[in-house]
Amino acid sequence: MKGLKEMLLQEQKRLEQILQKTTEQLKDAPCGRLRVSKRKNWTQYYCCTERGKKAGTYISKKNESLIRRLAQKSYDEKILKLAGKRLMQIQRILKDYDEEEIEKIFLKEHGERQKLIQPVEPAWQQQLQRWMEKPYEGKSFREGLPVILTEKGERVRSKSEKILADYFYRNGIFYKYECPLYLKNFGIVYPDFTFLSKKTGEEVYWEHDGRMDDPQYAQNAVKKIHAYEENDIYPGDRLILTFETEQVVLDTRIIERFVRKYL
Secondary structure, three states, X not given: OOOHHHHHHHHHHHHHHHHHHHHHHHHOOOOOEEEEEEEOOEEEEEEXXXXXXXXXXXXXXXXXXXXXXXXXXXXXXXXXXXXXXXXXXXXXXXXXXXXXXXXXXXXXXXXXXXXXXXXXXXXXXXXHHXXXXXXXXXXXXXXXXXXXXXXXXXXXXXXXHHHHHHHHHHOOOOOEEOOOEEEOOOEEEOOOEEEEOOOOOOEEEEEEEOOOOOHHHHHHHHHHHHHHHHOOOXXXXXXXXXXXXXXXXXXXXXXXXXXXXXX
16 A cells, blocks of 8 residues: 555654654553542542552542542553554555565566566556556647746746756656646646555645735635635645745745655
8 A cells, every 4th residue: 555654654653743742641551540439420530559558558539639630650561562463564564565575576677578478556657657658739839938947858938847847857866847727616737747546546735935025916816725625635745835926036945845845
């Protein structure tokens, strides 16, 4: 399952944090365990210890702090046991789990043998090639606009888009420039860059809004972002957003971070 390893790593981190928190809390936990006895509308609390009475020692309700700490201790011990068990299971899976293991079986076959085989799933390069080969008609350029060409020889609308396109091209990241996308209740938009995610098999869109100090431009940009969201395409998931103003220019370090995180 694509993306499973990342999900397992996230769950491992979550469980490790839970274990750390509960372990710290148990260090200061009181001795004994809490026994709760409820009769009709009356609830009584007892502290049971190994050496104490079997029924436990009665705890006055005035000592609410002790009651709560004993209840928390019992809960934390259960959480500690379960989280430890699940963490061990995840660590065993991660030890030899490879998301690309099925694809690798096909790729390790001799080239001539590969021609005779129908793989259970298309290899990533095959998926990417099919996606790239799908024709599309991008947004046209108005007359009089400056001609800005990328290293790939593709025309773009701004110097910032050239910076982005050149970065993708130099790093072997395949993309489509201004490939049309229909957003329900909004119409056709032309994302600056569209990618195919290897993790999910879904398209990821990159919008660069370069004139955010222009009120009308900024308003239109926000409307388009809302349209993405209404079509279940959310920033930080399948939508990458970068911004510029006259005073704040595109930071290549941000580009690198976004590429590592999403692409």
